[in-house]
Amino acid sequence: MITILGPTASGKTPVAAALAARTGGEILSADSRQVYRRMDIGTGKDLADYVVDGHRVPYHLIDIAEPGTKYNLFQYQQDFHTAYADIRSRGKLPILCGGTGLYLEAVLGGYQLSPVPQNPELRQRLSGMSLEALTEMLSELKQRSGSVMHNTTDVDTAQRAIRAIEIETYNLENPTSERQLPAVDSLIIGIDIDRELRREKITRRLKARLDEGMVDEIRGLIGEGIQPEDLIYYGLEYKFITEYVIGNLTYDEMFRQLEIAIHQFAKRQMTWFRGMERRGFCIHWLDATLPMEEKVNTILRLQEEETENK
Structure with a gap:
């Protein structure tokens, strides 16, 4: 290829x-x-x-x-x-x-x-947070997991940042x-x-x-x-x-x-x-x-x- x-x-x-x-x-x-x-x-x-x-x-x-x-x-x-x-x-x-x-x-x-299911409880907890705060939370999750799966290229809205946090959280809990x-x-x-x-x-x-x-x-x-x-x-x-x-x-x-x-x-x-x-x-x-x-x-x-x- x-x-x-x-x-x-x-x-x-x-x-x-x-x-x-x-x-x-x-x-x-x-x-x-x-x-x-x-x-x-x-x-x-x-x-x-x-x-x-x-x-x-x-x-x-x-x-x-x-x-x-x-x-x-x-x-x-x-x-x-x-x-x-x-x-x-x-x-x-x-x-x-x-x-x-x-x-x-x-x-x-x-x-x-793996397909990551939605986490309503997590989404409810994150709703209302600013994109800046969500991005910081995502960064901390990535440091814990060593993940390269998300950066700000793909999280330029709060909704996308919440989904990225949902994925990183799931992958940490389900390695x-x-x-x-x-x-x-x-x-x-x-x-x-x-x-x-x-x-x-x-x-x-x-x-x-x-x-x-x-x-x-x-x-x-x-x-x-x-x-x-x-x-x-x-x-x-x-x-x-x-x-x-x-x-x-x-x-x-x-x-x-x-x-x-x-x-x-x-x-x-x-x-x-x-x-x-x-x-x-x-x-x-x-x-x-x-x-x-x-x-x-x-x-x-x-x-x-x-x-x-x-």
Whole structure:
């Protein structure tokens, strides 16, 4: 397998698509929000990126869950392995692509996970606490367990932080003995984008997505009967635009706060990827500004060298 990772707006999806087109490979998405149907603009699916020279590159793990549901890491791991086995059985190259560090690391490292039931008593105790206090509590739990399963990348709302605390508490009380799923051997490529260029692209892309109808997309989901708090749970675009739609923020406040939040999110993604390197994952970083053909050629050369060295 080849893995293409990078922060938001780094251009990782076009690289993965170009690589898949060249090799006849298929893409496995590693994005915690693109799993949801009809959440297209806000999650940045950019499905046009999967069309290369007029041909659609096959992709998996996008549009597999209904909005309003709480898809989780355990489900992702199961769905990943099903799709991965299917791609391999047909003799195709699996290409994992995404920016959700937790999802990437769980499948690459073969982490053992179990479905964690809700704990109503714990939820009641935590309700009303600030995101800051919840994040501190999560940090203390992680120190006790030695877990790398959550960081602020995936807990940017109080609801998500409470769920993360629920999972870490359950895992402390119900320790798992050994991994049930194998680690997946993969060449890992990181798309390295200059901080200022990344900030510029994030702002430009946010404006474009708002022009494309991101507010109307979220109004439509609420119109379907999805509760605003369930959309706020998904964070970033869904958090701030929902707050605007229900009247808690002005348009300018929404734009300013969301822009800052996405910049912070990209920074936290890079922190996660650097942490993966410290935890033993070898990431080959490629300059985002290189021509596409050069990027693809470099990846194929690295793959060939890795194969020869085994």
